[in-house]
Amino acid sequence: MTVTGTPALLGAAAEAALAVPGVAGLQPRLGHRLAAAAAPTRANATPHRTPPEAGVRADRAPDGSGWHIEVRCVMTEGRRALDIARNVHDRVAATVMAHLAAHGAAEPVTVAVTVTGIAARRDAA
Amino acid sequence: MALDDPHKRPSEPPGADRPRPGSAADEPPFADDEVLPCGRLLSSVWEEAHDAAPPPDPHTVSCAHCREAVEGLATVNAATRALRAEDPPGLYALADRVMDIVRAEVRLGRLLPLADPDLDLRIAESAAAKVLRQAADTVPGARAATCRLAPEGNGTDVRVTMTLDAALDRPLPDRVHQVRRSVLHSAGQDLGLAVTAVDITVVDVLEPWPPLGHAPATGGGT
Numbered sequence: 596m597t598v599t600g601t602p603a604l605l606g607a608a609a610e611a612a613l614a615v616p617g618v619a620g621l622q623p624r625l626g627h628r629l630a631a632a633a634a635p636t637r638a639n640a641t642p643h644r645t646p647p648e649a650g651v652r653a654d655r656a657p658d659g660s661g662w663h664i665e666v667r668c669v670m671t672e673g674r675r676a677l678d679i680a681r682n683v684h685d686r687v688a689a690t691v692m693a694h695l696a697a698h699g700a701a702e703p704v705t706v707a708v709t710v711t712g713i714a715a716r717r718d719a720a
Numbered sequence: 721m722a723l724d725d726p727h728k729r730p731s732e733p734p735g736a737d738r739p740r741p742g743s744a745a746d747e748p749p750f751a752d753d754e755v756l757p758c759g760r761l762l763s764s765v766w767e768e769a770h771d772a773a774p775p776p777d778p779h780t781v782s783c784a785h786c787r788e789a790v791e792g793l794a795t796v797n798a799a800t801r802a803l804r805a806e807d808p809p810g811l812y813a814l815a816d817r818v819m820d821i822v823r824a825e826v827r828l829g830r831l832l833p834l835a836d837p838d839l840d841l842r843i844a845e846s847a848a849a850k851v852l853r854q855a856a857d858t859v860p861g862a863r864a865a866t867c868r869l870a871p872e873g874n875g876t877d878v879r880v881t882m883t884l885d886a887a888l889d890r891p892l893p894d895r896v897h898q899v900r901r902s903v904l905h906s907a908g909q910d911l912g913l914a915v916t917a918v919d920i921t922v923v924d925v926l927e928p929w930p931p932l933g934h935a936p937a938t939g940g941g942t
Contacts, residue, residue, distance in 0.1 A: 625825050632817035676848075677834045677912020680841040707840035711828055712847045 604662075604694055605648035611690035612666050613647055617679035621650025622667040622711040653691075661703030664691055669712040680708045758785045766793050832869050833876040835914040845869050848911055852880060855906030859898045861887035863926055872916055880907070880918045885926040896920050 609621055623631075627649035652665040666687055670679050688706045695701050754762040758779070765780055769790040780786040829845030845868070853864035865883040872879045880903060886895050900918045907915040 625821065628821045628825075629818060632821055633814065675910060675912045676843055677836060677841065680834055680843075680912075681836060681839065684839050684841060705840070707842070709831060710834070710841075710843040710847055712844065713851060 601653055602648065604653055604691060605651045607690050607694045608651045608653070608664055608666065608687050609647040611686045612651070612668055612683050615679060615682045615686055617670050617674040618683060619669045619671045619714045621647045622669055623649035624652055624667065651687075656703070656705065661705070662691065662695070664688075664704060664706045665709065666706065667709045667711050669714055670710055672713055672715055676710050676713065680710055683708045754789075756783075756785045756789055758783050760786060762789055762793075765789055769794075830870070832871055832878050832913065834912050835876045835908075836912075837876050843911065843913070848907075848913060851910050852882070852903050852906055855902045855910070856882060856884065856899045859895065859902050861889060861926060861928075862895055862899050864899075865923055869913075876914045877916045878907075878913050880915055881921075882918060883921050883923040885924040886922045887926040887928055889928060892922055896922065 612618055612621060650667045654663045656663050664687060666683055670676055684706050688704050691704045756762055765786045768777060768780055827846055831842040832845060832848060834841040834843055848869055849867040853867045856862055856864035863885045865885055868881045870879050886892055899920060903918045904915055907913040
């Protein structure tokens with residue numbers, strides 16, 4: 596897997612996470628939000644428009660043996676956060692592994708899921 | 721003041737260097753430059769006044785037109801500097817945006833493990849505390865004031881520390897027990913947190929509303 600492939604990997608992971616019932620959205624990481632704030636035109640026009648993959652981070656595992664994916668998501672009220680997080684974990688892991696395999700770079704994948712907020716249903720709608 | 725009418729031209733310009741439209745050689749260095757009534761270009765007078773190094777031209781020292789033009793520009797210059805000092809192009813707005821984002825990140829609080837020891841699943845303290853406070857508030861006569869969560873041990877255990885406002889119409893231990901049960905239930909049911917303990921401190925009295933034993937005021941002459 597090359598660096599140029601990473602955006603596609605992040606996009607696939609974000610799409611998989613967003614498809615999980617009970618996921619209201621992905622929470623952009625601090626770096627993305629600061630970068631958006633520092634870009635005056637983007638910050639003025641669309642302060643909160645960051646792409647969904649900004650809520651996903653992909654790093655090489657410390658020992659170089661595969662990928663470590665982190666997903667930060669906001670969930671909707673009414674479902675157990677643990678169940679949604681498990682679901683996000685499983686779907687993102689499966690999607691990323693399939694993505695890597697499809698690009699001829701099958702490698703181990705670990706996924707961490709962080710619930711950063713639970714939105715009231717009216718907020719998430 | 722000279723700046724009020726930037727296109728004014730001297731009616732009787734001394735010297736032969738009056739700018740003529742179409743004559744490139746005589747064009748002032750700036751498109752909107754102004755020739756003062758004394759024949760000097762505003763830009764050169766301003767540069768001379770602004771630049772302390774060269775010896776002052778005797779003309780600009782004594783000429784009322786030049787002095788007036790320089791004074792006018794100096795006022796504008798001072799105002800510009802003051803405005804620039806007040807908000808260096810968008811820097812304060814940028815700093816505000818950055819600080820808002822950093823504060824939002826800090827407000828997330830610590831990350832707590834969800835109750836699955838095999839997977840790396842976590843929840844932000846602020847998100848969990850919001851749900852647990854709501855659970856406490858469902859108990860009549862109780863209102864959560866603060867709620868903190870902390871991991872306990874190396875597994876997925878979490879300890880909750882809550883402060884509570886409680887009404888005194890019932891014994892406090894009963895009410896605190898109800899709140900603890902509600903919080904434990906919500907932690908398991910809504911979040912999936914392995915809460916091992918809920919420490920509750922009643923910090924204030926929740927006044928019943930409407931206040932009991934207070935009839936509406938009847939006096940007052942109405």
